[in-house]
Amino acid sequence: MLIALMLLVLLPNFTRAGLAAEDISKLLFAPYGTVTIDGTVTDSEAYMDKPRYGHLSADVFHDEYGLTDGITAQLWLANNQTYFFVAVEYNKTGYVRVDLKAEGSSRLFSYAATVTNGSQVAYQVYIFERYDFTEHSFKKFSNLTGQVTIAVAGKESGGITTVEFAIPLGTSAYVPGDKAGKYVGEMFLFFSENDSFTEKPNYRTAEMLFYTARDIDDLEELEEIFFHSYDFVYILSWTLFMVVGVVFVVWYYAWYVPKKK
Amino acid sequence: MAFEKIKSSIDERLGLSEIDYEIPASANSFGYMLGSSSLFVLFILGITGVILGLFYQVGMDAGYESIVYISSDPILQFIRSMHWWAANLIPVLMMMHLTRVIVTGSYKKPREINYYIGVILFAVILMFAFFPGMTLAMTQEGYEGLSESNRILRSFGIRIFPEGGIYVYYFIHVMLAPVLILLLFSAHALYIRIHKITPLPGHEEESTTGPKSTFFHHMKVALLYWAVIFVFLAVLSILMPRTVPQKPIYGIEVTLPPWIFNPTMTFETLLKSPLLTPLPLAFAFLLLFLVPIIDRDPNRNPLENKKQLLNIAIVLFIVFVIFLGLNTALMFVREPKLWTPATLNVNKDHCLLPCTTFFSFFVTPN
Numbered sequence: 259m260l261i262a263l264m265l266l267v268l269l270p271n272f273t274r275a276g277l278a279a280e281d282i283s284k285l286l287f288a289p290y291g292t293v294t295i296d297g298t299v300t301d302s303e304a305y306m307d308k309p310r311y312g313h314l315s316a317d318v319f320h321d322e323y324g325l326t327d328g329i330t331a332q333l334w335l336a337n338n339q340t341y342f343f344v345a346v347e348y349n350k351t352g353y354v355r356v357d358l359k360a361e362g363s364s365r366l367f368s369y370a371a372t373v374t375n376g377s378q379v380a381y382q383v384y385i386f387e388r389y390d391f392t393e394h395s396f397k398k399f400s401n402l403t404g405q406v407t408i409a410v411a412g413k414e415s416g417g418i419t420t421v422e423f424a425i426p427l428g429t430s431a432y433v434p435g436d437k438a439g440k441y442v443g444e445m446f447l448f449f450s451e452n453d454s455f456t457e458k459p460n461y462r463t464a465e466m467l468f469y470t471a472r473d474i475d476d477l478e479e480l481e482e483i484f485f486h487s488y489d490f491v492y493i494l495s496w497t498l499f500m501v502v503g504v505v506f507v508v509w510y511y512a513w514y515v516p517k518k519k
Numbered sequence: 520m521a522f523e524k525i526k527s528s529i530d531e532r533l534g535l536s537e538i539d540y541e542i543p544a545s546a547n548s549f550g551y552m553l554g555s556s557s558l559f560v561l562f563i564l565g566i567t568g569v570i571l572g573l574f575y576q577v578g579m580d581a582g583y584e585s586i587v588y589i590s591s592d593p594i595l596q597f598i599r600s601m602h603w604w605a606a607n608l609i610p611v612l613m614m615m616h617l618t619r620v621i622v623t624g625s626y627k628k629p630r631e632i633n634y635y636i637g638v639i640l641f642a643v644i645l646m647f648a649f650f651p652g653m654t655l656a657m658t659q660e661g662y663e664g665l666s667e668s669n670r671i672l673r674s675f676g677i678r679i680f681p682e683g684g685i686y687v688y689y690f691i692h693v694m695l696a697p698v699l700i701l702l703l704f705s706a707h708a709l710y711i712r713i714h715k716i717t718p719l720p721g722h723e724e725e726s727t728t729g730p731k732s733t734f735f736h737h738m739k740v741a742l743l744y745w746a747v748i749f750v751f752l753a754v755l756s757i758l759m760p761r762t763v764p765q766k767p768i769y770g771i772e773v774t775l776p777p778w779i780f781n782p783t784m785t786f787e788t789l790l791k792s793p794l795l796t797p798l799p800l801a802f803a804f805l806l807l808f809l810v811p812i813i814d815r816d817p818n819r820n821p822l823e824n825k826k827q828l829l830n831i832a833i834v835l836f837i838v839f840v841i842f843l844g845l846n847t848a849l850m851f852v853r854e855p856k857l858w859t860p861a862t863l864n865v866n867k868d869h870c871l872l873p874c875t876t877f878f879s880f881f882v883t884p885n
Contacts, residue, residue, distance in 0.1 A: 493778040496607055497846050503615040504838045507550055508831055511622040512821040516721050 539735045543718040547732055550623070551716065552744045553616035559745040560609045561700065563752065564648075567602040568693070571595070575655070577689045582657035590761065600756035606649055608752065610779045613641050614838065621810060621830050624819030625717040631811040633710035638807045640703040645779060645800075647696040651688035653777050664776060667796075674793040720820040775850070782845035799845060803837045 530536050545551075574595060576585045589595040617637070620626055626634035650668070654661045669684055716737075776784055782799040786792075810833060814826035821827045 493775060493781055493846055493850065496611065496778040497781075497842050500611045500614050501838050501843050503611055504618045504834060507553075507615050507618040508622055508835065511550055511619060511719070512828075512831060515719060516820055516822050 538712070539733050540712070540715065541731050542716045542734055542737055543722060544732045545719040545722050546716040547737055547740045548719075550615075550619040551737075552741055553612055553619055555738070555741040556744050556748055557609060557612040557616055558704065559741075559748060560605050560612060560752075561644075561704075563605045563749070564602060564609070565697065567598045567605070570598050571602060572693060577655075577686055579657060579662075579685060582655055582661075582685060586656045586658070596760050597756050600760040601752055603761050604752050604755045604759075606652060607778075608748075609644060610641075610649070613644065617641065617807070618831075618834050621827075621834050622821060623717055623720055624814075624821070624824075624827055626811045626814075626830075627817060627819060628815070630710070630714050630717065633707060633714065634811055635808070636703055636707045636710065638804065640700065640707060641807075642804055643696065643699045643703060647691050647699060649777065650780065651692040651696070654685065654688050655692060657685070660776065667776070667793075670793045671796050674796075717819075778846065779842070781849060782841050785845040785849040799841050803841050806833045806837060809833075 571589065574585055574589050576582065586599075589599050620634065620637070650664065654665045654668070665684060665688070775781055780800070783796050786798050787796040810830045813833075814824065814830050816824050816826055818824045819827070821831055
């Protein structure tokens with residue numbers, strides 16, 4: 259019963275990978291064992307003919323059966339140093355964990371997900387400068403370190419692989435003179451779940467974001483966005499408006515009017 | 520004489536005297552104007568909304584571009600600002616109206632059904648008018664609102680719509696919401712006519728022997744309130760107009776939702792579950808639904824009726840804990856640095872924009 263269930267779950271992915279029956283049996287009865295990383299850090303500036311936005315590193319994960327489309331994790335970094343992209347394609351049940359640490363930020367950012375067969379998950383981690391209200395300026399990360407951990411067919415089977423990376427993010431390009439180096443940062447995570455994932459890796463979402471990263475080059479645009487996001491005066495003033503109004507009405511009709519009478 | 524004849528002739532055909540029923544004189548006070556003031560703000564929203572609709576195109580990009588176009592024209596920018604400020608004012612007025620209803624015990628027999636109609640009307644305005652309207656502008660917060668609501672819907676098993684669902688939200692905002700509001704308001708007004716305006720607690724004798732007023736007189740007083748509200752909104756729209764928004768960056772989450780939905784974000788931030796996101800608002804409405812069940816005592820004086828005091832406490836709990844408490848808690852959790860005096864300066868610069876809109880009425884080329 260259990261095997262039948264496993265087959266039901268796993269079969270669509272095997273067939274998608276073009277596996278023969280013996281490969282399937284091999285996969286079913288042999289432990290997953292090692293997952294090797296064919297990870298090369300490249301700095302390809304040719305990607306999408308946009309030299310400014312080349313990907314910084316590409317790591318391809320193979321399992322021991324040489325399934326090149328088994329699991330891939332790609333780390334992309336736009337040259338304007340505002341976002342970081344991790345795309346993980348799963349053809350098996352597994353989980354991925356991404357840990358990132360930015361220099362200048364006390365926060366360790368991590369994200370983990372367990373994904374069933376055949377789904378694709380893309381993480382876009384934005385390493386934006388954040389507006390520092392105390393300094394009235396933008397601050398920026400300087401270095402990004404972290405690791406991506408990927409496990410195939412469950413943690414226990416031993417197919418866990420971790421790749422560590424350190425990406426220099428440059429210095430504070432937007433921050434003038436004396437305000438440099440005082441960055442207070444945080445990252446934003448975008449979790450995109452591609453429901454309609456088919457045979458081929460689909461980086462449509464990634465590309466869309468890739469291009470939008472270019473659009474935020476403009477400091478003023480960033481400033482406007484961040485202003486808007488933390489415009490707490492707007493939120494508090496309307497909330498207080500309501501609170502004061504309600505308290506007034508309560509006081510007026512529950513105490514003032516009856517006492518007056 | 521001739522005027523009287525025309526008046527009676529019109530009345531004979533339209534039955535206006537039926538509406539001009541007697542009401543207690545105390546019903547002309549401030550608290551009894553909040554409902555009609557909300558109606559007036561809805562009216563402003565309707566008029567400005569129709570004008571904006573003439574220039575709005577639906578779509579992720581098209582929506583944004585039409586807002587840029589609207590914002591580039593001083594008159595349209597003023598209308599958009601009026602729409603925005605009015606949209607923010609209406610939850611405040613409705614919450615105050617609701618408070619008055621609870622404090623004066625207007626939810627009690629025989630007005631329970633009308634109370635429920637009012638609560639549903641409040642929910643419809645928030646969920647079907649306010650929220651979808653915010654997403655239509657396709658600013659950063661509009662985009663994030665759209666993806667956030669899609670996430671919530673998905674957690675309830677409802678799939679994402681094409682183009683992030685903006686067409687659906689457009690339909691809800693311009694078609695479904697007005698129809699529902701109109702139907703619910705008509706029922707609300709009908710039952711006010713049937714049950715008549717509730718006298719003040721302790722002034723029950725007014726309905727029989729006390730000083731009287733008429734509904735038409737009541738509406739004349741309301742006109743004064745409406746004028747004040749209109750001037751208030753117009754001044755806000757001129758001094759603090761909605762500026763040309765920045766194109767949203769898809770895929771990031773940097774904005775907070777509109778203030779009235781901010782408490783929901785607290786739950787998502789703390790519990791990390793879209794399924795639980797609507798919980799604070801759902802809880803608030805559940806409490807409001809319990810109000811007539813909790814207190815069925817006919818005594819409407821809150822000083823003598825403990826159950827009514829409990830209902831007042833419910834309203835205060837909603838505004839203090841759910842709105843003020845969770846709003847501030849969330850902002851504190853997300854950004855402790857906001858609580859510095861420097862922040863106030865930054866935001867002051869942002870809010871008190873120069874009166875460009877006002878002057879551009881006179882100096883706009885062409």
